[in-house]
Amino acid sequence: MADIRAFRGFRPTTAQAGQVASPPYDVLNSQEARAMAQGNPLSFLHICKPEIDLPADVDEHSEAVYQQGRKNLQQFVAQGILKQDAVPSLYIYSQRMGSHYQTGIVALASAQEYTDDKIKKHEHTRPDKVEDRTKLIATMGAHAEPVFLTYRHRDAIDALVKTIQQRPPVADFTSADGFGHTVWTVTDPLEIAALTGEMKTVDLMYIADGHHRSASAVENHKWDATDATAFFLAVIFPDNQLAIMDYNRAVKDLNGLSSADFMKKLETTFTVKPWSKQKPPSRHTVAMYLDRTWHLLTFKPEGINENDPQKRLDVSLLQENLLAPVLGIANPRTDKRIDFIGGLRGLEELERIVNDGSHAVAFAMFPVSISDLLAIADAGEVMPPKSTWFEPKLRSGLVVNIYKP
Numbered sequence: 001m002a003d004i005r006a007f008r009g010f011r012p013t014t015a016q017a018g019q020v021a022s023p024p025y026d027v028l029n030s031q032e033a034r035a036m037a038q039g040n041p042l043s044f045l046h047i048c049k050p051e052i053d054l055p056a057d058v059d060e061h062s063e064a065v066y067q068q069g070r071k072n073l074q075q076f077v078a079q080g081i082l083k084q085d086a087v088p089s090l091y092i093y094s095q096r097m098g099s100h101y102q103t104g105i106v107a108l109a110s111a112q113e114y115t116d117d118k119i120k121k122h123e124h125t126r127p128d129k130v131e132d133r134t135k136l137i138a139t140m141g142a143h144a145e146p147v148f149l150t151y152r153h154r155d156a157i158d159a160l161v162k163t164i165q166q167r168p169p170v171a172d173f174t175s176a177d178g179f180g181h182t183v184w185t186v187t188d189p190l191e192i193a194a195l196t197g198e199m200k201t202v203d204l205m206y207i208a209d210g211h212h213r214s215a216s217a218v219e220n221h222k223w224d225a226t227d228a229t230a231f232f233l234a235v236i237f238p239d240n241q242l243a244i245m246d247y248n249r250a251v252k253d254l255n256g257l258s259s260a261d262f263m264k265k266l267e268t269t270f271t272v273k274p275w276s277k278q279k280p281p282s283r284h285t286v287a288m289y290l291d292r293t294w295h296l297l298t299f300k301p302e303g304i305n306e307n308d309p310q311k312r313l314d315v316s317l318l319q320e321n322l323l324a325p326v327l328g329i330a331n332p333r334t335d336k337r338i339d340f341i342g343g344l345r346g347l348e349e350l351e352r353i354v355n356d357g358s359h360a361v362a363f364a365m366f367p368v369s370i371s372d373l374l375a376i377a378d379a380g381e382v383m384p385p386k387s388t389w390f391e392p393k394l395r396s397g398l399v400v401n402i403y404k405p
Contacts, residue, residue: 002118002151002202004107005231006088006192009399011170011183012042012081018173020044020081021181021395024145025133026212030060042081044397046072048145050136061132066139073140073402082400089187090195091399092164093235096180097392102241103161105195106183106399108231109149109205111221114214119149120206120377123385125215133216138224141404143217143233145396147210150370151202153238160195171398179392183399199236206377208242209390210234228403235394239370245389246279246343249318250353250362253337255328259291262326262361269321270297277347280366284314287364289350309375314366315387327361333385340386343367 012020022044028036033049034056046053050069051060058064076082091106113119137143164184171183186192207214217232254262266272270286275296280287284304286297303321305311311320323329329338339359341349350362368388376383 001200002205002236003110003113004090004105004196004199004234004236005110006090006186006196007108007231007401008085008088009091009106010077010082010084010402011091011399012397013083014169014171016042016081017171017181017183017398018175020397021173021175022048022397024210024393024396025049027393030056044144047076047140048396061128061135063135066135069136069144070140073142073144073400077402077405082397084402085185085187087187088192089185090192092161092184092186093394093398094165094180094182095392095394096182097178097243100243102237102243102392103165104149104235104237105157105161105199106146106233106235107196107199108401109147109214109234109236111218111230111232113205114218118204119214120204120374121211122207122373122377122381122383123211124382125211129212130215130219133212134219134223137216137220140402142400142402144400145210145213146233146235146394146399147214147217148208148390148394149205149210149234149236150208150239150242150374151199151205151236152374153240154198154201156201157195157198158238160191160198164191175395177392181395181398204378205236206239206374208237208373208388209394233399233401239374242370243391244367244370244373245391246365246367247315247386247389248341248343248350248362248364249323249332249386250339250341250350250359251323251327251329251337252339252359254360255326257326262290265326266297266322269303270299272297277351279347279364283366283369284317285366286314286318287347289347289354289362289364290360292351292355309372309379310381310383313368313372313376313383313387315368315384318363318365319384342389342391344389344391 019042025048034052037043037045094103221229275294284299353359
């Protein structure tokens with residue numbers, strides 16, 4: 001069952017929510033965070049990227065950074081930028097990206113269910129990143145940023161959420177990227193009981209985005225095994241509302257091959273044909289940009305194992321059939337010759353980095369499906385690095401769980 005809990009969240013006022021809310025810590029580097037937060041003392045980046053308030057040469061993993069995060073969070077509370085709700089609550093968070101909407105429940109999720117694999121994973125985590133976020137959580141005494149979870153949708157849960165959305169929201173704004181964000185509170189004990197009760201009928205939840213945040217929250221609970229750390233902040237979306245975008249690849253050189261020799265090698269694995277500037281039309285196709293020309297690569301059926309949820313992914317097929325054997329990218333996690341470009345940046349970005357000579361070839365991928373993600377997690381497997389790009393991203397600072405004021 002999915003054991004979720006209501007809590008007394010800290011959140012900004014309706015008027016200030018748009019100024020407080022920020023992108024999550026892991027989509028901006030320190031320099032980008034400094035620039036975004038400049039002139040906005042209310043930005044939650046002061047809490048999730050606290051190094052921006054220290055000299056630029058400070059190690060972002062130093063104790064001074066974690067203490068600055070705690071200081072900033074305490075100041076936000078003292079100044080009323082974040083105010084705690086009077087009673088334990090759940091929250092409904094809806095996001096809009098063009099014509100796409102997704103709506104989730106903001107709640108506390110169980111560290112024990114994560115440990116027991118009732119909250120499923122599909123990515124490896126890096127120890128250094130887990131250690132960094134664990135130290136920040138422990139120093140601040142707060143789960144400041146939510147984990148993005150999903151579950152196989154249930155009509156009964158959707159109906160309860162839609163009823164709550166008929167009421168006036170406590171936050172409603174459009175962020176600088178053009179995405180809409182709306183939040184409702186759920187304070188009625190009967191409504192909370194109904195939502196938490198229906199969630200108990202959900203067998204498994206899955207991490208869509210936030211593997212390091214969830215692992216850090218669980219690690220913190222190991223250090224501080226109290227009831228206050230036994231649950232971590234999450235936004236939980238039904239699977240049929242999520243949008244996974246393409247996560248594209250670009251390689252800096254052709255591994256010593258001429259363009260003609262490279263194209264010849266592709267014929268072993270792919271059917272190749274000329275292509276216009278558009279994304280690949282279906283699974284098992286890749287749009288490739290080389291020498292200012294687009295090509296459509298279609299994997300040959302005999303090279304695809306449809307019974308293996310991990311090996312049938314296009315990102316896996318590209319890695320095993322082209323990136324490793326032809327371009328020499330044996331480990332895409334560490335090889336400096338390959339870069340990954342989120343689909344939100346469009347095909348124009350792939351053209352730009354090839355045309356300027358910084359990369360030799362780029363590959364536009366067909367997006368991984370949510371059903372593939374769930375199947376891989378169910379099988380206990382992991383996706384290749386940089387397989388999924390979820391949009392819109394959760395905004396940080398809309399609801400915070402401070403467990404140790």
